[in-house]
Amino acid sequence: MTSTTDLLHVEDLRVDIATAKGGLRTVVDDVAFSLAPGERMAIVGESGSGKSMTAAAILGLLPARARVSSGRIVLDGTELTALPPRQMRDWRGSVMGLIPQDPMASLNPVHTIGWQIAEAVTAHEAMTRREVKTRSCDLLERVGITNAASRLSAFPHEFSGGMRQRVLIAMALAQRPRLLIADEATTALDVTIQAQVLDLIDHLTSEAGSAVILITHDLSIAAGRSDTVTVMRTGRIVESGPAEVVLHEPRAAYTQMLLAASPRFDRPRKSLFPIDGSTEKASVR
Known part of the structure; x- marks a missing residue:
């Protein structure tokens, strides 16, 4: 029961x-x-x-x-x-959210970090472009990634393993599951x-x-x-x-x-x- x-x-x-x-x-x-x-x-x-x-x-x-x-x-x-x-x-x-095992395999290598976080942010909520950027920067800062605004244009291979995992955490918790x-x-x-x-x-x-x-x-x-x-x-x-x-x-x-x-x-x-x-x-x- x-x-x-x-x-x-x-x-x-x-x-x-x-x-x-x-x-x-x-x-x-x-x-x-x-x-x-x-x-x-x-x-x-x-x-x-x-x-x-x-x-x-x-x-x-x-x-x-x-x-x-x-x-x-x-x-x-x-x-x-x-x-x-x-x-x-x-x-x-x-x-419900998922943090997978391999961040390099889970992040798309041809899209920027900002694009991928934006996808998670807007998956269940309509937002303006400015709101998406603000929310994406906030998520990166919350997981301990500094200079968030400039990091949004980076690609996964430009991040260390720990930073990539932090990005996945930000994406998994974007909607507060x-x-x-x-x-x-x-x-x-x-x-x-x-x-x-x-x-x-x-x-x-x-x-x-x-x-x-x-x-x-x-x-x-x-x-x-x-x-x-x-x-x-x-x-x-x-x-x-x-x-x-x-x-x-x-x-x-x-x-x-x-x-x-x-x-x-x-x-x-x-x-x-x-x-x-x-x-x-x-x-x-």
Whole structure:
């Protein structure tokens, strides 16, 4: 049942991908969770665990051969899986935003930064050219890019990786969405810039009152940046609950293996636990 206090409710979600031989491969299976307004949830797990595919299903951005086979995705009281494509496009940006993993791949190299921010600013709102420029400069300044007016005429290749990621944050938050999904948003950045970008996301989403889904393979990021943690493996949730409980008192063997495989500098080096293909029952707190 969907709670009236939930911003996002995902129920029994299953995503299948059509194979080259005409069959179906399940990549997300029986996934269920809820997110309250302003809540921060991290989804963690190894590559291929279904984290990004779950986010793509919520955003309506599944690959061409993938589809939601069953389940419900309810955002702000609206069933997203029932929306036609045009209405779904209206919801992206205005109600939910995405910060993707690779800023160089996500920004168009033939258009200026100003052109691309303007596209995000005017996607759901009619504005004059002067208003667009003012709003674009304000967004760049809010994400920490100085000399914003002159930066609007720059191209993506003229920005550093950290600056490009800041541009994507500005675009994702241009309409102050109620839900922000950050999909491995700092993977390509060095540790110092990574912390700055995460601090920026925390600050701007708190200011806007946005709920956040932080998709990451980095358990230290999940520990320091989320209220709750959901652990996924082979398309299923194996454990979920408050971050301090899941990451300090894990019940699932897989979560314990992930934690054991994380580098630690406060204890002697140990051999890594093998993560095999055995199944385990989901543990939800």
